[in-house]
Every structure is written in C-alpha cells, then in structure tokens.
Amino acid sequence: MKNRRLFWRIVEKIENLIDTGIYPPGSRLPPERELAENYGVSRPTIREAIIALEVRGRVEVKTGSGIYVVENQAAENNDLKISAFELTQARALVEGEAAALAATTITEEELAALHQTLVDMETEASAESADKEFHLIISKATRNNAILVAVEKLWLLRGANEDIIDAYKGVCNQSSPKRMEEHTAIYSALKERDANAARAAMHLHFKRLINALFDASEKRALEEIRRKTSENRGRYSLDHLAPAHN
Amino acid sequence: MKNRRLFWRIVEKIENLIDTGIYPPGSRLPPERELAENYGVSRPTIREAIIALEVRGRVEVKTGSGIYVVENQAAENNDLKISAFELTQARALVEGEAAALAATTITEEELAALHQTLVDMETEASAESADKEFHLIISKATRNNAILVAVEKLWLLRGANEDIIDAYKGVCNQSSPKRMEEHTAIYSALKERDANAARAAMHLHFKRLINALFDASEKRALEEIRRKTSENRGRYSLDHLAPAHN
DNA sequence: TTTTTAGAATTGGCTTTGCCAATTACCTAG
DNA sequence: CTAGGTAATTGGCAAAGCCAATTCTAAAAA
Structure with missing residues (x-):
C-alpha cells in the first residue's frame, strides 16, 4: 500500500483514473508537463510512471502526439447488462x-x-x-x-x-x-x-x-x-x- | 525488434545478460551511473530501463544498496492467496x-x-x-x-x-x-x-x-x-x- | 584482540534546466 | 476551398546537482 518509490504512487493514481473511466480507453492523457504539475513531481518521475504503465500494458506512448489509454484489452463482455x-x-x-x-x-x-x-x-x-x-x-x-x-x-x-x-x-x-x-x-x-x-x-x-x-x-x-x-x-x-x- | 524508445534497447540488453547468466539471480547489477556510461546513455534513461525490468519482475531495487536480479522468477505469485x-x-x-x-x-x-x-x-x-x-x-x-x-x-x-x-x-x-x-x-x-x-x-x-x-x-x-x-x-x-x- | 561506532564513500531517488525531434494545429497563399 | 508551410505542442533524452539510505572502513573503546 505504501509503495516507497514516488513513481509508484503516480502509477496507482493514474491507473485508478483509468479504471474509474475518467480516462476512458483510447483517450489521451494530459501531457507530461501538465501531469508533473498536477501531481507536484518532476517530469522524469512522471515519465517513470508512464513507462511502468506502458510495461503493464495500460497505456501507449506516441512520440510527439501523446499518451493514450490502451483499448479495453479485457473482454469483460459478460453480456450481462448492468446499470x-x-x-x-x-x-x-x-x-x-x-x-x-x-x-x-x-x-x-x-x-x-x-x-x-x-x-x-x-x-x-x-x-x-x-x-x-x-x-x-x-x-x-x-x-x-x-x-x-x-x-x-x-x-x-x-x-x-x-x-x-x-x-x-x-x-x-x-x-x-x-x-x-x-x-x-x-x-x-x-x-x-x-x-x-x-x-x-x-x-x-x-x-x-x-x-x-x-x-x-x-x-x-x-x-x-x-x-x-x-x-x-x-x-x-x-x-x-x-x-x-x- | 526496433523499439523506437531508447530505454527499450537497454531493457533488452540487460535482460539478455540476465538470461545468459552473466547477471545470475540474486546478484547485483552495476550501479546506475556505471550502466549509463557503459551503454552511452544518460542516467534517467537507465532508470527507465530498470523500472521497466522491475515492473516485469526481473529485478528488484533497494534504495542506497543496489539493483538485484530477482531470485526465482518461477515463484511469480501474482494472485492473492485466499483461504x-x-x-x-x-x-x-x-x-x-x-x-x-x-x-x-x-x-x-x-x-x-x-x-x-x-x-x-x-x-x-x-x-x-x-x-x-x-x-x-x-x-x-x-x-x-x-x-x-x-x-x-x-x-x-x-x-x-x-x-x-x-x-x-x-x-x-x-x-x-x-x-x-x-x-x-x-x-x-x-x-x-x-x-x-x-x-x-x-x-x-x-x-x-x-x-x-x-x-x-x-x-x-x-x-x-x-x-x-x-x-x-x-x-x-x-x-x-x-x-x-x- | 574484539567490538563498537562514527564518518566517509557508495548508490539509488528525485529535481531542474535545456534542447531536439516528431506530431499536430493553424493560418496563409493559391 | 484546398494545399502547403510554419508555429505550437508534446514526447525523448542529456547533463548536473543535491538528498537520503546503505554500506564500507577505520579509528576508538572495551
């Protein structure tokens, strides 16, 4: 729960935002510089977090364009409709x-x-x-x-x-x-x-x-x-x- | 194969060294500064590579001590133990x-x-x-x-x-x-x-x-x-x- | 001699600054 | 209205520096 290294906390937060649907699949995350300011950390730290998310398969980075939430890889389509x-x-x-x-x-x-x-x-x-x-x-x-x-x-x-x-x-x-x-x-x-x-x-x-x-x-x-x-x-x-x- | 981002190449190289046994399980990798010089990249790039390896479960980082090759990769118990x-x-x-x-x-x-x-x-x-x-x-x-x-x-x-x-x-x-x-x-x-x-x-x-x-x-x-x-x-x-x- | 301990060296953690390259957006010229 | 070029945005990477945790070493104490 208390991950020592700073970037883990960022990973956790951003992953939560993805799971919550604040950052829906396919959407673009805020730019690194903005994230850095939002979370009060430096840009390299944000980069580390993004890389961790990328290795985890949650996001995809496109040079010069932005950071994108990877399309729903989990085919959770249990065809059960839930309101x-x-x-x-x-x-x-x-x-x-x-x-x-x-x-x-x-x-x-x-x-x-x-x-x-x-x-x-x-x-x-x-x-x-x-x-x-x-x-x-x-x-x-x-x-x-x-x-x-x-x-x-x-x-x-x-x-x-x-x-x-x-x-x-x-x-x-x-x-x-x-x-x-x-x-x-x-x-x-x-x-x-x-x-x-x-x-x-x-x-x-x-x-x-x-x-x-x-x-x-x-x-x-x-x-x-x-x-x-x-x-x-x-x-x-x-x-x-x-x-x-x- | 041609991973455009620099740190991926470092990840690849280090992972090979681990797999070949040059860096045996439990051993310590060279310090970040040294790796940076060896591979001709900056320290942040090395850090990114290490983090990628860490997320992959290949290495473990101990603050102030060093980077260690993880012991038993087979013992990957991602699932929570539930009684x-x-x-x-x-x-x-x-x-x-x-x-x-x-x-x-x-x-x-x-x-x-x-x-x-x-x-x-x-x-x-x-x-x-x-x-x-x-x-x-x-x-x-x-x-x-x-x-x-x-x-x-x-x-x-x-x-x-x-x-x-x-x-x-x-x-x-x-x-x-x-x-x-x-x-x-x-x-x-x-x-x-x-x-x-x-x-x-x-x-x-x-x-x-x-x-x-x-x-x-x-x-x-x-x-x-x-x-x-x-x-x-x-x-x-x-x-x-x-x-x-x- | 052995143990303890204090401090120096090592090593990762993180920030700041800066510049480059790819992409995108915008705006003007045709 | 379209096409092309320029400017702004955005990620990629480097260098330098300071801090904190750890480890090593050697001097001091037992």
Whole structure:
C-alpha cells in the first residue's frame, strides 16, 4: 500500500483514473508537463510512471502526439447488462459489510492512509483516485482477500460500461462536498472501531449516491423529451411559409 | 525488434545478460551511473530501463544498496492467496445480503426452482451442483446483475484454489443433512418474503460451514497449529454481523 | 584482540534546466 | 476551398546537482 518509490504512487493514481473511466480507453492523457504539475513531481518521475504503465500494458506512448489509454484489452463482455443503479446497490451491500468488518481489524497505519485520502480529495485533480483509494483501503483492512477481490470486481464493472461511467461522472462532479462529508463520517466510525456505525455510514454514502443517480437520470429523461419536442417543432414548423425574420 | 524508445534497447540488453547468466539471480547489477556510461546513455534513461525490468519482475531495487536480479522468477505469485475461511466469510456477507434483497423480489417460478434444488440435493450424485444452483438462483432473484457477478466471482475463487477445494470437500461430505436443513430454512424465509429471516438463515448456514472448516482444520493440525486456529476463530467470527437496520 | 561506532564513500531517488525531434494545429497563399 | 508551410505542442533524452539510505572502513573503546 505504501509503495516507497514516488513513481509508484503516480502509477496507482493514474491507473485508478483509468479504471474509474475518467480516462476512458483510447483517450489521451494530459501531457507530461501538465501531469508533473498536477501531481507536484518532476517530469522524469512522471515519465517513470508512464513507462511502468506502458510495461503493464495500460497505456501507449506516441512520440510527439501523446499518451493514450490502451483499448479495453479485457473482454469483460459478460453480456450481462448492468446499470449504474444495480452497481451502486451491490457496492452498498458489499462495502457496507466490508466497513463493518474493517472496523474491528483496521490498523493505525491504514487509518492514517485513509485520512490522507480525505486530504487528497480536496484537490480536484486527485479526487477520483483518492475516492477509489479510500474504498480500497477499507476493503484491504478487512484482512479478507476474498472481499477485496469482490470489491475490485465491482470497480472493474464501473469502468467496463460506458453508461455507468457517464452516470457516475455526472453525479460525482456536482456533489463532492457531500462526498467529503460522508467519507469523513465513515472514517470517524472506523476510527472509533464502531462496526455498526461504519456500516450505516457506508450505506448512507451509497444511498445518497443512488438518489443522485435517480435525479440525474430523471433530468436526462426530461432533456430527451425536450430535444424531441424541439425536433418536432422544427419538423412541423410553418416558418418556411414566411420569409425569414431573425 | 526496433523499439523506437531508447530505454527499450537497454531493457533488452540487460535482460539478455540476465538470461545468459552473466547477471545470475540474486546478484547485483552495476550501479546506475556505471550502466549509463557503459551503454552511452544518460542516467534517467537507465532508470527507465530498470523500472521497466522491475515492473516485469526481473529485478528488484533497494534504495542506497543496489539493483538485484530477482531470485526465482518461477515463484511469480501474482494472485492473492485466499483461504477457505476468508472465502466463506466473504460469501456469508455477500450472499446474506443477497438473500435479504431477494426476499422482496423473488418470483414464484424462482421459488419453485429453489425447491427443486432441495429435492435434487437428496441425491448424492447431484448434491454439489444443486448446492451451487441454490445459491445462484437466489443471486439472480435479487434482480441485480452486479450482485450476481460478485457471487459468481466468489464461486470462481472456490475452484481456483486447491486448498479451498479440499477444505470444502472434506466438510460438505460429512454434513449434508445439516446443509439440507439450512437450505430449507433459507427457502422458507424467502417464501415468507422475510428479508431479515433470509439473511439470518443464510448467515447461519455459513456460520456452521465456517465452524466445520475450523473443526476439520483443527483435527488435521498439530498442537502448534491448534493454537493459531483458536486465534483465528476470533478473527473470522461472524458475530459482528448485526441485525438488519432497514 | 574484539567490538563498537562514527564518518566517509557508495548508490539509488528525485529535481531542474535545456534542447531536439516528431506530431499536430493553424493560418496563409493559391 | 484546398494545399502547403510554419508555429505550437508534446514526447525523448542529456547533463548536473543535491538528498537520503546503505554500506564500507577505520579509528576508538572495551
């Protein structure tokens, strides 16, 4: 978890952003110089991280052009269609129990690392990867690798589906203060070693998220109707009968 | 062959030297500065090559000490080690919640199919597949494909590890009557649409299973092992599971 | 003589600065 | 509107320097 060398941390963060769908397959990463500034490290360090990602097969570097996320090599096409709602509900159940379990097994080091993610989350650039880090630390703190595998599997689902990426992106951007608040609540419960409080806080976190998803989906449906309406408005317009008057 | 980036050529050369035995496993490579001079490149380039080799698992870097050829490449254990205890605990958590969820969404057809698995389980030959069928039907009944994916993933883990296969085999054979009983209890709770009862019944099922695993492991173990086991009994206990709170 | 320890040398970790080459974007000329 | 050339962007690589961890060495203490 605490990789000594600096570039490993960058690798971790960028990989999270890829898995989360912030950097979708085929997209271009920010230029090295920009990444260096974002993460507060030098360009050579960024280069090291990029090379590590390249060896891992996550990105591809094109000289003079940019760094590109490699196309989805994992044919995760389990032809099972999973909505953002289902995923969120599943995460609530699994991660809720994980939090409860972790409350009795989490170490001081992990609590410190958890707290660090709260700090990182203030920064716009690393907010998303800090989010993933937060949930992953808790899963690891259960001392149960099977649970960790399950949680990671659910994270992969998030990045595998275009709709889910969009849905989460829309929701997360507009509610980061609440997310901070909820993460803090979860952290506090874990710090107090209160299993029930941790579970409840985690459930609350996802409850808010799923409600935000509903709102967003509603808004999108409304916009769809509006679009169709204006389309029809154009199609059935009688304006062509008169000279333009704009 | 013609890797355009410079560091790839260095990677290639060094890897050859390792494979040929010029740099035997465990030995230390020349310092970065020296390598840089040898290959006529700058130190950052050497660092990039070393990092690529590190990600590939060929070398290991120790700060202030040197770069070492990794000992046993065959001992590449990328997979997390998961014990039967961990797996069972994880299943208890996930499938417990799945059962609670399914209680409100399960259809009459699924209940009938579930009942059929109880019948099939009487037959020695089809007991195992009926068991799996039983748990999968419940997962599907949640109407949440993400949960289904998670449960299936855990089931895959079961087959992936030799130790887990053995542990489960030993336990299942000797306690099929109890398993029948527990499955029936879960079925009844689902039939009654009682979410809390379903969760509790599922937990009880796994609780008995995990205890049976401990007993089996205890029986097999030496005196020294027995001490550790009772230590673990606390760690993997399901006692922290609280009653539902919805 | 043996052990301890302090400091010097070695070695990786990371930054800064700078320039080159490939690619891309843009803008002007035809 | 297209074509071609130029400027900006972006990755590739080098050089020099400082810091921190480790190791080596040799002097000091037991």
